[in-house]
Amino acid sequence: MSTERISRFNKAHFLEDYGMLLVLGVLFLVCAIVSPYFLKPENLLNITRQISVSGIISIGMTFVIITGGIDLSVGSVLAFSTLMIAGFKGMGAFPAFVIAMALSMAFGLVTGILVTKGKLQAFIATLGMMTAVVGIGLTYSHGHPIIGTPEGLSFLGQGKVLGIPVQTILFTLTAIIAGIVLNRTRLGRYIYAVGGNEEGSRLSGIRVDRVKTAAYVISSALSGFAGIIMANHLNVGEANLGSGMELDAIASVAVGGTSLSGGRGGVVGTVIGVIIIGILNNFLNLINVPGYTQKIVKGAIIIIAVLAQSLQANRKK
Amino acid sequence: MTDQTILQMKNIVKTFPGVKALDNVTFSCRPGEVHALLGENGAGKSTLMKILSAAYRPDSGEIIFKNELFKHSNPIAAQKAGIGIIYQEFNLVPHMSVVENIFLGREPLIGCKLIDYRTMRDEAQKLLSGLGLTIDVNQKVKNLSVAQQQMVEIAKALSMNAELIVMDEPTATLTDREIEFLFGTIRTLRSQGKTIIYISHRLEEIFEVCDRVTILKDGKTVGTENVPDLDKDRMIKMMVGRTLGEYYPDRSTARKGDKVLEVRNITRKGVLNDISFSAYAGEILGISGLVGAGRTELARAIFGADSIDGGAVLIDENEVKINEPLKAIRLNIGFATEDRKGQGLILGLSVRKNISLAILPQLIKYGLIQPKKEKEVADRYMKILKIAAPGIDYPVKGLSGGNQQKVVLAKWLAKDCRIIILDEPTRGIDVGAKAEIYNLMRKLADQGKVIIMISSELPEVIGVSDRVLVMHSGKITGAFNADEVTEEKIMKCATGEVA
Numbered sequence A: 001m002s003t004e005r006i007s008r009f010n011k012a013h014f015l016e017d018y019g020m021l022l023v024l025g026v027l028f029l030v031c032a033i034v035s036p037y038f039l040k041p042e043n044l045l046n047i048t049r050q051i052s053v054s055g056i057i058s059i060g061m062t063f064v065i066i067t068g069g070i071d072l073s074v075g076s077v078l079a080f081s082t083l084m085i086a087g088f089k090g091m092g093a094f095p096a097f098v099i100a101m102a103l104s105m106a107f108g109l110v111t112g113i114l115v116t117k118g119k120l121q122a123f124i125a126t127l128g129m130m131t132a133v134v135g136i137g138l139t140y141s142h143g144h145p146i147i148g149t150p151e152g153l154s155f156l157g158q159g160k161v162l163g164i165p166v167q168t169i170l171f172t173l174t175a176i177i178a179g180i181v182l183n184r185t186r187l188g189r190y191i192y193a194v195g196g197n198e199e200g201s202r203l204s205g206i207r208v209d210r211v212k213t214a215a216y217v218i219s220s221a222l223s224g225f226a227g228i229i230m231a232n233h234l235n236v237g238e239a240n241l242g243s244g245m246e247l248d249a250i251a252s253v254a255v256g257g258t259s260l261s262g263g264r265g266g267v268v269g270t271v272i273g274v275i276i277i278g279i280l281n282n283f284l285n286l287i288n289v290p291g292y293t294q295k296i297v298k299g300a301i302i303i304i305a306v307l308a309q310s311l312q313a314n315r316k317k
Numbered sequence B: 001m002t003d004q005t006i007l008q009m010k011n012i013v014k015t016f017p018g019v020k021a022l023d024n025v026t027f028s029c030r031p032g033e034v035h036a037l038l039g040e041n042g043a044g045k046s047t048l049m050k051i052l053s054a055a056y057r058p059d060s061g062e063i064i065f066k067n068e069l070f071k072h073s074n075p076i077a078a079q080k081a082g083i084g085i086i087y088q089e090f091n092l093v094p095h096m097s098v099v100e101n102i103f104l105g106r107e108p109l110i111g112c113k114l115i116d117y118r119t120m121r122d123e124a125q126k127l128l129s130g131l132g133l134t135i136d137v138n139q140k141v142k143n144l145s146v147a148q149q150q151m152v153e154i155a156k157a158l159s160m161n162a163e164l165i166v167m168d169e170p171t172a173t174l175t176d177r178e179i180e181f182l183f184g185t186i187r188t189l190r191s192q193g194k195t196i197i198y199i200s201h202r203l204e205e206i207f208e209v210c211d212r213v214t215i216l217k218d219g220k221t222v223g224t225e226n227v228p229d230l231d232k233d234r235m236i237k238m239m240v241g242r243t244l245g246e247y248y249p250d251r252s253t254a255r256k257g258d259k260v261l262e263v264r265n266i267t268r269k270g271v272l273n274d275i276s277f278s279a280y281a282g283e284i285l286g287i288s289g290l291v292g293a294g295r296t297e298l299a300r301a302i303f304g305a306d307s308i309d310g311g312a313v314l315i316d317e318n319e320v321k322i323n324e325p326l327k328a329i330r331l332n333i334g335f336a337t338e339d340r341k342g343q344g345l346i347l348g349l350s351v352r353k354n355i356s357l358a359i360l361p362q363l364i365k366y367g368l369i370q371p372k373k374e375k376e377v378a379d380r381y382m383k384i385l386k387i388a389a390p391g392i393d394y395p396v397k398g399l400s401g402g403n404q405q406k407v408v409l410a411k412w413l414a415k416d417c418r419i420i421i422l423d424e425p426t427r428g429i430d431v432g433a434k435a436e437i438y439n440l441m442r443k444l445a446d447q448g449k450v451i452i453m454i455s456s457e458l459p460e461v462i463g464v465s466d467r468v469l470v471m472h473s474g475k476i477t478g479a480f481n482a483d484e485v486t487e488e489k490i491m492k493c494a495t496g497e498v499a
Helices: A001-032 A041-066 A075-087 A093-116 A122-141 A154-158 A165-186 A185-198 A198-203 A208-234 A245-255 A269-288 A291-316 B045-052 B075-081 B096-104 B119-128 B146-159 B177-193 B203-209 B232-240 B295-303 B325-330 B340-344 B352-357 B371-384 B401-414 B433-447 B456-462 B488-494
Strands: B008-014 B019-027 B032-036 B059-064 B082-086 B166-167 B195-199 B212-217 B221-228 B259-268 B271-282 B284-289 B309-316 B318-320 B333-336 B421-422 B450-454 B467-472 B477-483
Touching: A001 A291, A041 A165, A041 A185, A041 A208, A041 A269, A075 A122, A075 A208, A075 A245, A093 A122, A093 B421, A093 B488, A122 B195, A122 B309, A154 A165, A154 A208, A165 B008, A185 A208, A185 A291, A185 B352, A198 B340, A208 B212, A245 A269, A245 A291, A269 A291, A269 B045, A269 B450, B008 B045, B008 B119, B019 B045, B019 B295, B032 B045, B032 B203, B032 B295, B045 B082, B045 B166, B045 B195, B045 B433, B075 B082, B082 B221, B096 B119, B096 B146, B119 B146, B146 B177, B177 B195, B177 B203, B177 B467, B195 B203, B203 B232, B203 B318, B212 B232, B221 B232, B232 B309, B232 B401, B232 B488, B259 B295, B259 B450, B271 B295, B271 B309, B271 B477, B284 B456, B284 B488, B295 B325, B295 B333, B295 B421, B295 B450, B325 B333, B333 B401, B340 B401, B352 B401, B371 B401, B401 B421, B401 B433, B450 B456, B456 B488, B467 B488, B477 B488
Parallel strands: B019 B221, B032 B195, B032 B212, B082 B166, B166 B195, B284 B450, B284 B467, B333 B421, B421 B450
Antiparallel strands: B008 B019, B008 B059, B212 B221, B259 B271, B259 B309, B309 B318, B467 B477
8 A cells, every 4th residue: 555545545535525615615705705795794694594494404414315315304394393383382382392393203203114114215205205294284284374483482593692693503503413423423323334335234233224214313303493493483384384495405415525325424514515505595695696597506506516526536536 | 260160269368456367268169069168166257258248358368259350349249249148147127028128229110210019029029939938029028937038138149140159157047947948949059050158067067968168277278178078077177176275274283162153954945945054163164165055145044134934043052043133243243245345344434434333332432432442443453454554544445355354354353253254255355365364264263263164265165164064055965074075075065966
């Protein structure tokens, strides 16, 4: 093993880990130069708040995608959670919170069982869940939004601590805890192992089904949590509130360098991906790009970011 | 030159990293003969055929086919030139009909680029009835038996005007009656002037259907003979007759230890048939046999990777129930699979994370993996096994085959396994690393562990094992002690000559 080979490896490793950080830096710089308002503290704090809900979902999505799966139901579960928080507000803050979280996690458990025991492809299982959960929500709410959230919870969506939005703090905490779980716990290690090689993991004594199910439960739990924040932010629960959010989450994870084929990636990348997409949204609004054009630009940036990663990965071979 | 050769492969050399797969091989066929290609696993048969089909490019040597220098760069060109290969795994699309499969990619067209189904059907019907098969050609391939699918493959080759047809272990998955039918077809093809290269381990088949045989050994040609001039014993001798390498460790003189593992009447329908044996502390137990004999399946059954239909596993005389790998690992059984990359390692993870994968529960404190402890374990085994890697955080996919194998071993040693099952532990590993692995196995056995080694390489089985079991068709057909085992004896049991 020559030293030359080692150093080449490290360089590739560096690009893999920090390539997207570089993209983020450039984007940040461009925004700061083009729009004078961009760097204002209130704008920056506003961005961090705007990305929090989608960021928390994306972190859950990261767990599932590292196992080699995908979770299309995150938006629906989030919306269902907003309904629960609004619907059970009469019971008080704590019971409503528990009900919203418990039911969200139950959906994740069902998905996990469908994928592992039912041997359904994750795409199909979660596509079904995505539709069904919205349907359950619409049935529960008779298709109407439910106004209001429990007393004492609104700080989750609207509060500030020392000028920093509570949402931002919750997103940051979620990211830190998720990072610890993925990197330092047995479950986290097993999630990488299962995503990298399922049969190899099984033969190393890992209960693959449980690990995958855990990933779906985590994803649903974080979607439910994001839903609670969102309901308190908007002061409403609604069954369709999360539509399209699964795609933003997948985009953030992919831009963050987590491979959709599983086994690779992490929370840091996803957070960077979330920030890139958040800044982009903010910036396009600041410079008054019309909504339709924004979609084109966003789509293009996502494709370019992932394309750059795959080109770089191929060059490494 | 032209007299009676359709194919000449001259001085073919093919090297893979660390292995000379073909060393100056020469092989020729006459038109209208059935020519057997015989040799042990790894002798170079498949490599030679892959060169013939242009799937591999030889390092040197030349091929003359139908009196022309053959220099096709890809399998499709080789097919067009008239070489059809029927692999063990068929290249058929299960959800398409027989007709569609036969003409896949070469559909006859009429009018505005529409597929001419009528012509296709008629042609297919003619080809198949020529082979003696009457089936509905509109049937989907997935509804056919294996033997029928094989006929479809042959028909497909013939539809491309193949003059030379290679059959790689065509009878491996056929029943006796289907084999008879296949032989009938082969004779028909021969009478039509087609040349057939027939690859098989089963000697009796070679006597039944082949005219000549070329024997390969260690990537070299041993010789080409007329089949009637040979008997089975000579054939086996030609296949295996060679000197043993000198890199096998000395056997220990220590007496056999206690019985650790006992397998009683393990059965898995269609795969394992009533298998019983015991393994003792301090011994290396070799399991030999040909590919498909059920050796890997036996290991997987013991390890709980596949379910069994009957039988029991005992450890230290106590029956244990192993229905998943985790249970086996908790009983300190380790299993290094033959498919290192596909099943043994998590290629994208580092050396450290692969080594610690089976012992993570022991490295946890307050719910967190202790990086220092994990690093210690990885460092220790990297040193003990002399794993050549730039560091413990280097991904295993960048390591050589030998070092990858050592990482697999390190994982089971870290778990302190008492029983270690090694399936083809030296496959694709260079000679130096092989010797290291053998020495390591011996050292572990001397420490009182049970080493079970599945191997297709006869010299390895004989050189390393204290005892050898031989399997054939899911059964144990022979058991030998180190001092009485010979390659001929193993081969006889492995081919089902002696039951």
